[in-house]
Amino acid sequence: xxxxxxxxxxxxxxxxxxxxxxxxxxxxxxxxxxxxxxxxxxxxxxxxxxxxxxxxxxxxxxxxxxxxxxxxxxxxxxxxxxxxxxxxxxxxxxxxxxxxxxxxxxxxxxxxxxxxxxxxxxxxxxx
Amino acid sequence: xxxxxxxxxxxxxxxxxxxxxxxxxxxxxxxxxxxxxxxxxxxxxxxxxxxxxxxxxxxxxxxxxxxxxxxxxxxxxxxxxxxxxxxxxxxxxxxxxxxxxxxxxxxxxxxxxxxxxxxxxxxxxxxxxxxxxxxxxxxxxxxxxxxxxxxxxxxxxxxxxxxxxxxxxxxxxxxxxxxxxxxx
Numbered sequence: 001x002x003x004x005x006x007x008x009x010x011x012x013x014x015x016x017x018x019x020x021x022x023x024x025x026x027x028x029x030x031x032x033x034x035x036x037x038x039x040x041x042x043x044x045x046x047x048x049x050x051x052x053x054x055x056x057x058x059x060x061x062x063x064x065x066x067x068x069x070x071x072x073x074x075x076x077x078x079x080x081x082x083x084x085x086x087x088x089x090x091x092x093x094x095x096x097x098x099x100x101x102x103x104x105x106x107x108x109x110x111x112x113x114x115x116x117x118x119x120x121x122x123x124x125x126x127x
Numbered sequence: 128x129x130x131x132x133x134x135x136x137x138x139x140x141x142x143x144x145x146x147x148x149x150x151x152x153x154x155x156x157x158x159x160x161x162x163x164x165x166x167x168x169x170x171x172x173x174x175x176x177x178x179x180x181x182x183x184x185x186x187x188x189x190x191x192x193x194x195x196x197x198x199x200x201x202x203x204x205x206x207x208x209x210x211x212x213x214x215x216x217x218x219x220x221x222x223x224x225x226x227x228x229x230x231x232x233x234x235x236x237x238x239x240x241x242x243x244x245x246x247x248x249x250x251x252x253x254x255x256x257x258x259x260x261x262x263x264x265x266x267x268x269x270x271x272x273x274x275x276x277x278x279x280x281x282x283x284x285x286x287x288x289x290x291x292x293x294x295x296x297x298x299x300x301x302x303x304x305x306x307x308x309x310x311x
Contacts, residue, residue: 006236008131012138014227018220019145026216029207031154031199035161038192039145042168042184049177054245055130055238059178060265062257069240071176072249073265080270081281083183087191088288094199095295101203108208 009050017043028109030097034090041086048075130174130238137171152207158196165189179266 020043023036052075060073101107104115141164148160165188172181235242252269260268270278 010231023149026213062263095292
């Protein structure tokens with residue numbers, strides 16, 4: 001029980017993470033998958049930022065007062081980088097979705113698999 | 128203790144937004160909820176003393192990501208095909224949550240000053256930043272100076288992604304191929 005109180009922030013973040021995870025693996029629509037991925041990703045950021053938090057501390061901007069407690073700046077730096085890289089990869093994901101739609105006319109997983117199977121069967125039939 | 132309630136309220140709001148985002152079938156609403164999620168997440172980062180992360184999340188996560196998603200939606204169907212509740216993925220998500228919960232139970236308590244993460248190199252950065260780089264914002268001095276090469280690597284990743292988007296969407300090549308078509 002003491003763990004539950006000391007780690008509440010982590011547990012809440014994990015619940016959030018799993019909503020994003022479910023969207024990624026259960027939803028067939030590709031835009032929905034990307035949204036799920038970004039929810040998952042932002043939750044991971046929250047986990048890291050929670051680790052850098054110091055009780056009664058403040059943001060890591062130096063005040064000149066030696067008694068001030070600061071939050072750990074290293075997770076912040078890591079996550080700044082991760083946010084920007086995350087958006088770059090998201091952009092590639094959306095570009096791929098547009099390309100898939102142009103080629104196959106659908107962005108639903110199950111329909112896409114059917115189309116590809118039909119094409120493969122047709123090719124096998126020709127050969 | 129007030130921090131507990133602010134955090135809990137924000138995370139509950141995030142959970143609600145995330146839940147709605149995966150339930151709704153109109154993708155426009157889903158994308159706007161995802162933008163709202165990023166904005167509330169930015170507020171949570173302010174509460175957790177990560178102000179630099181907060182404004183990056185607000186600008187990049189809520190701004191640029193949403194614009195990219197809306198641009199995609201203008202080219203693909205705006206409605207999702209309805210799906211039934213999927214039991215196997217839900218079970219997998221619960222199992223993963225259980226494993227992660229067991230794992231984080233071993234972490235130092237939330238906000239603990241004596242956690243190992245706060246006693247390794249972080250004090251050196253906090254102490255050295257003022258003398259070495261002479262700017263008060265420690266996150267900036269670590270990002271741009273102490274860990275400058277990491278940031279250079281990040282820029283390379285963003286550049287590579289930009290090239291990948293151009294190649295996938297075929298900005299120039301396709302125009303040459305369907306040169307005769309007026310809709311190219």
